[in-house]
Amino acid sequence: MEDIVWYLLSTVALLSAIAVVMIPKPLYSAFALVLHMFMIAGLFAMLDAHFLATAQIIVYAGAIMVLVIFVIMLLSLQGAEERPSLLFSVASFAIVAALARYIVPRLDAAFGSSGTDLAGTVKSVGELLYTKYIFPFEAASVLIMVAIVGAVILSKREKKDAA
């Protein structure tokens, strides 16, 4: 049962990732990416990372993708561009497959093939985040603040009489 769910999630994740790259219209790429984010969230849940699965849906599928779709619609991009060349895609896939063939057999020796019973619940992640990693956590809030101010300054229309 678990295997079936895993193969389903990873197949849809792969197909939607290919769709993001190959579909000419940016809006449809964005919708494919939303699907992709949900599949990754499902894989996180299968790895018992419950907090991150929820955060993935809220932050990526919720916030970031809404922002991207909003920008696409705001700019009303119509012109379809040419599709990326299929030959190059197949060649690049072959390179990756060759690399993976080298790396993958060496992983089992390093980590073993059975998972631990670690669960990334809100409680366990939160405890670590608010004790050992409290300073990076606070620094992250400053980073978000800087990003907000930066986005406002960048997208503010310059006054014509300033020149």
Place this chain on the structure above:
Amino acid sequence: MPLNYYIVLATILFSIGMFGVILRKNTIVMFMCIEMMLNAVNLSFVAFSKFHGNLEGQIGVFFIMVVAAAEASVGLAIIISVFRAIVSVETSDSNELKL
């Protein structure tokens, strides 16, 4: 599922994202492909965290998500201001610095 499967999946997703950045000319699609690469790395972080029995990998993923959110807001603001200047989001149209 063994760790291998997750790493292979993350590798393939990362490379699809990377080749998306190389092949596409639309800056918004390139941006989305960068998000996809970040996601692939997140997946391998969580898989290694699970198989290593160490929760700190998931803390790393949390901070990657924070940085991705900041990157999304600033990156899209840059795309919008470039669009205001040259009325295009294609990389081939922003050639002001070209010799």
